[in-house]
Amino acid sequence: MSRYNFRETEVKWQALWESRGSFVAANDGPKPKYYVLEMFPYPSGRIHMGHVRNYTLGDVVARFMRARGYDVLHPMGWDAFGMPAENAAIENKVHPAKWTYANIDHMRTQLKAMGLSYDWSREFATCAPEYYRHEQKMFLDFLGAGLAYRKESWVNWDPVDQTVLANEQVIEGRGWRSGAPVERRRLSQWFLRITDFADDLLESLPALERWPDKVRTMQDKWIGRSEGARVFFRLVDAPSGASDAIEVFTTRPDTLFGASFVAIAVDHPLAALLASRDPKLAAFIAESGHLGTSEAAIETAEKRGYDTGLRATHPFVKGHVLPVYVANFVLMEYGSGAIFGCPAHDQRDLEFARKYSLAVLPVVRPKDQDDFAIADQAYEGDGVLFNSEFLNGLPVAEAKRAAIKRLEADRAGRGDTVYRLRDWGISRQRYWGCPIPVIHCPDCGIVPVPEKDLPVELPEDVSFDEPGNPLDKHPTWKHVACPTCGKRALRETDTFDTFFESSWYFARFCSPQAPQAFSQKAIRRWMPVDQYIGGVEHAVLHLLYSRFFTRALRRCGYEIPAEPFSGLLTQGMVCHETYRDAEGHWLFPEEVTRTEDGKAVTADGGAPVTVGRVEKMSKSRKNVVDPAAIIEAYGADTARLFMLSDSPPERDLEWSEAGVDGVWRYINRLWRLITETGIAAQGAPDRFSDADIALRRTIHKTIRAVTEDLEKFRFNRAVAHIRELTNALSDFAEKPHDAEGAWVLREGFEAIARLLAPLAPHLAEELWQRLGHSAVLVESPWPEADLDLVVDDIVTVAVQVNGKLRGQIELPRDAAREDAEKAALALPAVAKASEGKPPRKVIVVPNRVVNVVV
C-alpha cells in the first residue's frame, strides 16, 4: 500500500516555489493589493505551536487571496530586541546579538519547512541598525512635536536585576526572573504622549468593523473616558506653601449638595506638606504606603482616612464647610488625586461616612418615591434631585449640566473629561534595545542627537558580569561631546521598550530597503494591512500602541493611514492536557503513556500520573509539543491541516496526538484514492448518468461552500467540506463506473487538489501534478463553481404536524404551494398524526418545510 512521501514532496515544492519567486510581492501592477500579516515572532530559539497556528492561518489567507487574483504582500521578520537575549548573555556568556541571530537562522529554517508563502526578500530583524535608525529619527520627530517628553514617575524596580520592569513582567509583586519583591521607585523616564490621541483612538474604534468586538471593547475600557467636572474646594485656612483650594474631579457634579467630606490621596502634594508638620499624619501615610498593590491586597484593604483638621468650603452652600481627609483609597494617578465624598450616592463614600460618623444627605431619589432614605446601600441610580436648591426637581443628566454651568459661572469649577489611559513609558534600563537618541549636557540640558549622527548604535563590547545596565557601565560609550556646546556630556543609556519596534514594522515591510523609514509609494500601495492575525494578548498593548504610532507619525508629517490594521483576527491558544507525577512535578506529554484501561502512567516506570486540566501550552507546565517533532514525523501539511480542522480559529484548540493521526490517515487515504484510481485525461462527455450528475453537484457545491468558508475564515468548515467530498468521491470510485463517470471522478479529484491548495499546499501541488498538470498550482486561479450544478432540481421538504417532524417529501425545486401542500397532506404519517382532524392551517416554506396545523 503506497504512502504519501511528505519528506521528498515537501522540500521539492518548497524549492520550486522559491526558484520561481512565487511569493514575491509585486510593488506595482494592475491587480488589487492584499496585505496579510501575522504578528511577527520574538526569536526565542524555536517555533512553538502558537506560531504554527498563527502562521498557518495567515498562510491560508495569503494563498487563497493570491489564487483569487490579488497581489498579496505576506512578509515575515523578527521582533528581535528583548530581555531573553540579555538573560541568555548572563547565563551562557553569549552576546545577545549572536544569540539572537543564531535563533533567527534556526527559526527561519523551521518556518521554511512549514511551506509558508512568505516574501522572504522583505525579511528584517528589528535589532539591525538599518531598522532601528528610523525609529530613532521618529523619536526625534516626536520630541520636536512635543509628543515625547521626560518626566519623573513611579516605576517597578527589580532590586536584584537592577532594572525597571514592565507591568507585565511583575508577577504577584515579584520580578519574573529574579523572584525578588518589586520596589516602587521614582525615576526620570521618557514618555510618549499617547493621551493626546485618547479621543481619536476611542472615537475611531467603531469604524474598525473587521475587528472583533471584544478587542474594541477592551481598548475602549482601557482608554476609559469619564466625563464630569473639576470642582475647587477652597480651604478655610490654607497652610502656607499650599494652594488655597483642593481640586477635585467628579462624574457626579449633580450630587454636590450631598457632599460631606473631601479626601486627598496619600501621595497628594498637600498631604506631604501637612505631614511635614503632623507626625501622626506622616505615620498614617507611611503605613498606607506599605499596602501592597496586588489585587488581593486592594480587595481586602480597609478604607481608612485621617482627618487633617483642614476645612474646605462648599462651592454652592455659603458657610458650609467640609472636613478634609487623607484617604488610602484615593488614587493620585487618576483625576486630580482628590475627591469629594457623597455618601448617599456612592457606596464607598457611604462606608467611609459611617465609619467616621459623617453626614449622609440624600439628594437624588428614584422617580415617584417621596419617602426616600439611605440605610446601608447608597443609591447610585437615576432619579430626581432634591435637597439641592437650584437643582431640585431636575433629572440627573440635566442636573449635571446645570451644576457645571453654575460652577463655571461662579469660577468654582468647570466641565472636564479624564481618561484612564496613561502616557506610554518607553525607557528601559536594558542593553538589548534601541538606544534613545539624546544626550544629557550639564549646560544645555537634553540635546537630541543630530540626525546626521544617526543611528546611535549599540556598542558590541559589553559585559554582563555584574547586574545593571551594561550601557551605563560601559567605559566609553556614554561619554560624548555635547552636539550644541561641545562640552563633555553623557549619552542617554536607557533603551526603548520593545513595543516601540513592533509599533511600525508593518509599515517597514512595504519597502524594507528604503533609505527612509518607508517610501510613500510603497505605503500607498500596501497600507493598511488588510488582514492582521495574532494572539488576543496584544488586544490593548501592541494593537493600541500601533494605532497611536501611526497617528503620531502623521502629526510629524509622515504619510501613513491612521488605522494600520483594517481587519483583525485574534486566534485562540493551543492547549494540551497537563500531567504531574506522584511528587507533583510536571511531566512532558512524551513522558506519559496510557495503560489499556486508559489510566495515565509514566512511560518509563509505569508510575501513576495525575492528569490535570487542559491549559495553554507553556514551558513551566511542560504541556508542550514541539512542532519540529511533529513536522519531522508527519510533515508540514499534516500539522497545518490539524491546526485548521476542528476548532474555529478564534477559539482555543486542544492539541491531541489522536487528532494528528487522524489527519495523517486522511492525507494517505486521499493520496491513495487519487493516485491509485487510474483515470486518464479526456474530453468532457456530452451526457451524464444520474449518478454522474449527483456527484458533479456535490463537487460544485463543495467548491462554493469552501470558497465561502475561506472568505469568512471558517477553516474548520472548509476542511469538513473537503473531507465530505473526499468521502463522496471514494464511494463513487469503488462502484463500477463508465468513461463518463471516470471523467466526473477526475473533475472531483482536481477540485480537491485545488481546494486543498491553501490548506495543505505541498500535497495539493503533488496531486495536481500527478493528475497530469504541468502548471504550478500556486500560480493557478481559484476554481469557480458551476452555478447550474449548485442548485438542486429536486429538493427534500420536511413535513411537520403542529411543528413536529412527521415525514419528508421530494418536490421539484420551487414547486407551487398547492402542490407542496397536497403532497404533504397525502402522507399517511400526516393523517395518523392529525388523528383524523382536518388541517386548520398549512404553512409552506418553499423548498424547506410544510407545517400542517390541526
Add this chain to the structure above:
RNA sequence: GCCCGCUUGGCGGAACUGGUAGACGCAACGGACUUAAAAUCCGUUUCCCGCAAGGGAGUGCUGGUUCGAGUCCAGCAGCGGGCACCA
C-alpha cells in the same frame, strides 16, 4: 464589584437571515483481512422504550413570543475573559 463572551452527544465542533439538531472529525464498540500484530477496509454510535416497525425525550435551567426556537425576548445558574479602591 463592573463590563463582555460562552453553555449543543463520551470529546472537538456543524446547523444559511427562526424552518428536517448532531455535518465533518476524534474516541469507543462490533466485524473483515492476517498465523499474529500493525496498517487498511466495512458497520454501529444523542438518550430512553422496543426483536423490529415504530414511538417518546432532547441544544445549561425557568418562563415567554411564534404554525415552528439551538437560533428571538425576560429571568436565573455555571464557565471563561477583560478591568478593577477610576471618584
